[in-house]
Amino acid sequence: MRWLALSAFLFVSPALAQTPAAPAPAQAAKLPEVEPSGFQASVQPERVLLGEPFTYELVITHPANQRYELELPPDLGDFELLSQARTPPQAGKEPAVTLFRLKLSAFNLGMVTLPEVPFLVSTPDGPKRFVAPGRTLEVGSTLPEDAESKGADLKDIQPPTEVAIRSWMLLWGLLGALAAAALAWGAYRLFQKYRNRPQAAAEPPAPLDVRTRRALEALKAENLHAQGRVKDFYFRLSEIVRGYLGERYGFDALECTSSELMAKLRRIHTPGLPEDGLLRFVSESDMVKYARAESSPESCGAALAFGYELLDKTWPPPPPPGAAPSVSHASGPRVP
Template sequence: MRWLALCAVLLVSPALAQAPAPAPAAANAKPPLVEPEGFQARVQPEQVLLGEPFVYELVITHPADHQYELKLPPDLGDFELLSEARTPPETGKEPAVTTFRLKLSAFNLGMLTLPELPFDVSTPEGPKRYVAPGRTLEVAGTLPEDAQSEGADLKDIQPPTEVAIRSYTLVWVLLGLLAAIAAGLVAWRFFQKYRNRPLAEVKPLLPLDVRTRQALEGLKAENLPAQGRVKDFYFRLSEIIRGYLGERYGFDALECTSSELMVELRRKQPLKFPEDGLMRFVSESDLVKYARAESSPESCREALAFGYELLDKTWPPLVPPLPEAAPVSHASGPRVS
């Protein structure tokens, strides 16, 4: 049995060695081509000028279940791509129409050919491709027809050239220096004038009773009640009396309410102070100033007379009596006879 099996293996091996190997799959095989139902290509504007942008429009009519995608080549030759736009077909319309718009510009003059443009096509049978044919167009120059006869011609791009630009920096610097010098001169003259000015004579402050009496005399001379300005009269008289009391007894009487004023004065316990008269004046003045009460000229004269009375009774300040000197005892020693 072993000899029979060995013989069978030897007979089969040459046959297997001579059998052709299966053909390998084609590497990078391209999808099959498909032709659309219609294709149109147009250039706008029809006359293409050197360096000026133009639109290359591709209109493809195809079945609704086909989808076209443009695959631009990396090199467009004498043309430069500026922008690309795709208008998809309307849904449910048969056949479908897909529009591609390429915004290009040309670099050379004469008859130029737009390259073939490949498209990837998705179909129910699988991926396919379509190659749009190229198009030849004429690129004209931007110079007028008589440019060459006049001596004008296209020139190549020139290298960077230094251009002199007018600058006013130095002028502004000089103007700034002049302005600074002028300001310095003005400041120096002002300083000299200020330093050499005669000093105003500072008068010493008059005593409190003298200033208060002068204020009362001035208010009396204005005769505000006769002018119908009773409210102004009480405002002025109240400020004079409150200012005197505050400076006389050391507190801010102008900022006190009427009740706070009386409380503060009771705390100070001034001697011979006309408290009843002050309470009557404060109440009357508050009615005139804030309650718009009427006041007769006689009441105004009595209020002004109270101001003089208050000043006479509280000024001059009482001087505390000096302590009595202690008796001096003279010790006498024994008399020697």
């Protein structure tokens, strides 16, 4: 899956995902704040030209049982986010050091201030937030210092000007139309030839809860953690849980980074969803899959049990107002 390749070492999300992180939901602003053990921010270079890329590094020192994920707002004012990267802390090192590297460009001259950078922090006491203060940056013009004295200055965008050029576009367009007509005629003849052929009846797919429970049962039967394949176990279980959440709530959860997944679920109506348990599961899965953290057989069993718990608490979907309650599909014995 693309999100597995792109969001390695990002908690929060692809994945380095090639788009800025999703905006923090309104609930994130109400989370209690936490202060890291240490925080440093630097800009390279310290003076940049208008529109020139520069690097903004944020180094956070924190306890090893905490995890920091970036939650940039969609509007950065005078700045544009070009890319972002996260370097996770070394496993087993206390205190942990997480490095965020943002590549930005500025579009306003003079002394400008970088926006505050919010972080969503996973702690043993639940989710919290940390907001890094902004930093002042000098942005210079791309023109030389004597440009104004020599009559050079920034010019506004000029209106379009017609330029006559020789083009073979008309001829190529006619040839393309003839080729398309020939292909259409061939496709019509092929359709006429095979339209009366009997079609095999497609078997309708099983309900979502039945397919999800079957996948959990198959994963349990493989007993991967007993074979020392803990990482494979968490990859498979994470894919089952994300696939269920995406189909249950109507979005592509497999392509979301961990932070994008949690942010999306907080923005929609999710009755019965065990949010704290899901956040712990996502965090533990990322630590095992990407940070090479160890996981005991008991932890693997608890993670699998959470998959059943998630299914039990969120299925079947609640009926719409005024509708008769639906009858749940038979899905076999439930294993805690």
